[in-house]
Amino acid sequence: MRFLLISIKSEYMIIKYLNVKMKIRNNSKRAATVLMQVLLPISVLFSTMLQAQDTGFFKQPYGHDYEVAMAGRMKDGIDNFLTTYTRKVVKERGQLWNRILTSPAAYETSVINNRNHLRQIVGAIDPRSIPNMTVRGEPGQGGKIAETNKCVIYRVEWNVMGSLKSEGLLLKPKEKIRASIVIIPDADESPESYSGLAKGSGLALQLAESGAQVLVPVLVDRDTRYSGSDDLVPSNIWRKHTDPDSASVWTNETHREWIYRQGYIMGRHIIGMEIQKISSAVDWLKQETPEVKTGVMGYGEGGLLALYAAALDTRIDVAWVSGYFGPREELWKEPVYRNIWGLLAEFGDAEIAGLIVPRNLVIEPCPVPKVEEPRAPEKEQRNFGLPGRLETPSIAEIKSEYNRLLEFFKKSGNINPDFFLAPFANHYGSAAALSSFAKYLKVTPAPITKDILRNNGNSSEDQERQHRVFDNMVQYIQDLIPTSDRTRYAFLKGDMSSPKTWDKDMEAYRELFYKELVGKIDQPLLPMNTKMRKIYDEPGWKGYEVVLDVWSNVFAWGILAVPNDIKPGERRPVVVLQHGIGGLPSTSIDVKSYNRVLPALVNRGFIVFSPHNPYQFSVRKANAIKKSVFSVIIPQHKQILNFLKSLNYVDPDRIALYGKSWGGRTALMVPIVLSDYKVSICSAYFNDWVDKAVSVHFRNSYFFEGSPGIYVWNMGNTFGHAELASLIAPRPFMVEAGYLDGVAAPEKVASEFAKVKRLYDVMGIGDRADLEFFMGGHEINGVGTFNFLHKYLNWQAPVSPTDAQQVSPH
Incomplete structure (x- = not known):
């Protein structure tokens, strides 16, 4: 480091010395200026180095270990920024609410937009079917699986919406029905444990014997046995020799994570779909006995669903939330299937509970289910599950969130929440919580039935039922794939009569993309404070x-x-060369699959900038406040462009972005927002994104990876890869893809690119869109893309490129 600084100062002093000598010898300011122009790149860079203050950078020699440390420093810095920014966002949450407390009706009207937004971000948006309850039973038993003196228990199934169904137990009183209740177990509990048919609380049976008609739906559990396939389409099905494991992959992703991953991109969420099941149960109960009150009770995952369902469905008179209520600022630590896009920007548990007012709510603090994910892989499972855990909040934390809820209504004399915060209990179903819930429903709790009833159902039915419920939800989401193209066509519209009209019409979509899919951080950039060394x-x-x-x-x-x-006064074009996931700035020089692309480009005369992209920071911390990896990456690139444009040997109108793999993702997304990128090249990434990220049938699907950063809320209905390229249009756009690249099958790449090529052709600029296939894998080819850069950055290509001017496999 000391040697480098001495070298920098020496070169700078030589420039100053020669400048003075020229003035003395020639007495000519012009001559001094000419010499300074000759040495301009060096002088500008070194003077910038001298101006930079020591802030802890550059204390180690440059090398791989240093780069790894710097990447870690960047990741930690972003994490710290997001922690601080989250506090800011949560503090400003009240600006999104306008509660009018003059009357219950006025209050309901004032929060309707908040309620609808909550419905949207949990994906509870599809119209439900008219419920048709079907009893599932063994032959000769009439569908009944158990009976007491006061109630009968049935296995039931009912339609929810489209092909989505729900299953569970129905406990029907033999006498007059006094209330209707949906009891929602935790994900790892069975309806039988609530119904006296297996070890458990027997709470549903107790309420049924109190005169309530009770439905207990089955949730998708946290097991992993169905998360995978023995019948996958291989990465390159046309090749003679394929990976023998490619058709069969099993993972340690929980069933809930498996559902979450595919639903999220399609604007659906396991939380929303299970809320729809609860509301569908309410539909049927209201249809049966509209005159009685309706309540929901849930524990753990069921507690979350009870709270959300009551907030969204105003027909629910009473909610009993057990083992869930508390602060939610560390949502990112919880299991990934609780990840809700932008939740904390508008909602904490207090805000959601506030949507239940003026109806009744019982909050029962108790230990949460013990959940630590990912689970250890079993047998042939691969370790792709994402981390998350549940922790029981302290009494003080629960009371703080509850008091925050009460503060919303403190100044109101017309709306006083009739809620009950029960004492902390060692297990859900405490006498205090049950008594309050029953009182709100106007029923008297019957004594607890301690004996386990004889279950006339098939002993293997529970596992078979769980498999049916899981497969049904998977299929419901998979059925959205074939129509997603039409949905996106209907969504993205513009005037294709000319490049100018298209560009103008895309401005609104670009803003929507940045705000809603990426998540814009509204914070001005700091001064660059450039720090440099050779x-x-x-x-x-x-x-x-x-x-x-x-x-x-x-x-x-x-x-x-x-x-x-x-040359003096010359301004050169720039290629910003973006590495993929796991890469570093020197990757484009040293890593085999990049084939020394940086030296090849700079030896052709291009200025090249190879930035680090922080793809793997705390993405879920960002998601909770409606932010993503590109919420940070786009401003980083903006500052890089500011820097490049400040160099007086750079032509600001000739800057391209060329990225490989996740760098290709960057080249597909960043130029949408940053129009200073005049050319974009997407290498080893572009494909049919819905198939890649949603379909469970392809070996190269992201289901078989451990990265959370690719999940973008509702992208499948808005911006696939063709639509993203359409937002870059009418600027030149190119795709580079290897036939042997496992990222996507060539036919998928070609089909998606055809939509882009059609758009450019219709606008009369077909030469600006290009696709090059090559015989290779997940790598930089650097043939057609180099020609594309020379053409659209207006820089003469070498007639006979030297070895140093071509990509060269190591």
Whole structure:
């Protein structure tokens, strides 16, 4: 480091010395200016280095270990920023509410937009069917599986919406029905444990014997046995020799995570679909006995669903939430299937509970289910499950959230929440909580039936039922795939009569994309405070490490490669070269699959910047406040562009973005927002995104990866890869894909690109959209893409490229 600083100062002093000598010898300011122009790239860079203050950077020699440490520093900084920013977002949450407390009716009207938004972000949006309850029973038993003196128990199934069904137990009183109740077990509990048919609380049976008609639906559980397939379509089905394991992959993803992953991109959520099952149960109960009160009770995952269902469905008179209520600011630590896009920007548990007012709510603090994920892989399972755990909040935390709820109504004399916060209990179903719930429903609790009833059902039915419920929900989401193209066609519309009209019409979509799918962070960039040092000195070019401030704790970082032959006053085009996941700034120089693309480009005369992209920071922390990986990456690229445009040997109108793999994802998304990228090249990434991220039938699906960052809420109904490229249009756009690349089958790439090519052709600019296939894998090819860069950055290609000007496999 000391040597580098001495070298920098020496070169700078030589420039100053020569400048003075020229003035003395020639007495000519013009001559001094000419010499400074010759040495301009060096002088500008080194003077910038001298101006940079020591902030802890550059204390180690540049190398792989240093890059890894810097990547970690960037990740930690973003995490710290998001922690602080989350507090800011939560503090400003009240701006999204306008509660009018003059009357219950006025209050309901004032929160209707909040309620509808909650419904949207949990994906409870599809119209439900008229419920048709079917009894499932063994032959000769009339569908009845158990009976007491006061009630009969049936296994039932009912339609919810489309092909989605629900199953569970119906406990029907023999005498007059005094209330209707939906009891929602935790995900790992069975309806039988609530109904006196297996070890458990028997709470549903107790309420049924009190005169309530009770439905107990089955939730998708947290097991892993069905999360995979023995019949996958291989990554490259046309090849003679395929991976023998490619058709059979099983994972340790829980069933709930498996559902969450495919639903999220389609604007559906396991939480929303199970809420729809609860509301459908309410539909049937109201149809049967409209005159009685309706309540919901849930524990653990069921407690979450009871709270949300009551907030969304105003027909529910009473909700009993057990083992769930508390602070939610660390939602990102909970299992991934609780990840709700932007939840904390508008809702905590207090806000959701506030939507139940003026109806009744019982909150029962008790230990939450013991959940630590991912589970250890079993047998042949692969370790793709995402981390998450449940922790019981303290009494103080629960009371704090409850008091926050009461504060919403403190100044009202017309609306006083009739809620009950029960004492902490060692298990759900405490006498205090039950008594309050029953009182609100106007029923008297019957004595607890301690004996387990004889279950006339098949002993293997529970597991078979869980498999049916799981498969049915999977199929419901998979059925959305074939129609998603039409949904996106209906969504994205513009005037294709000319590039200008299309560009104008896309502005609203670009803003929507940034705000709703990426999640824009409305915070101004800091001054760049550029920090630089020389780290490469090659025959044809020099390379510099560059660090730029973005926000507090957040910085942009990369390698700037500058050709040695820049002429006085010349402005060169720039290629920003983006690595993929797990990459580092030097990846485009040193990693085999990149084939030394950076040296090849800079030896052709392009200025090249190779930034680090932080794909794997706390994405879920960002999601909770309606932010994503690109909420940070786009401002980092904005600052990089600011830096590049500040260099007086850079042509600001000739800057391209060329990315591989996740860098290709960057090249497909960042230019939508940053129009200073005049050319975009997406390598080893572009494909049919819905199939890639939602379909459970392909070996190369993201179901068989452990990355949470690819999940973008409702992307399947709005912006597939063709639609993203359409937002880049009319700027030049190119796709580079290897026939042997496991990211996507070539026919999927070609089919998706055809939509892009059609758009460009219709606008009369078909030459600006190009696709190159090559015989290779997940790598940079650098043939057609290099020609594309030369053409659209208006830089003469070498007639006979030297070895140094071509990509070269290691």
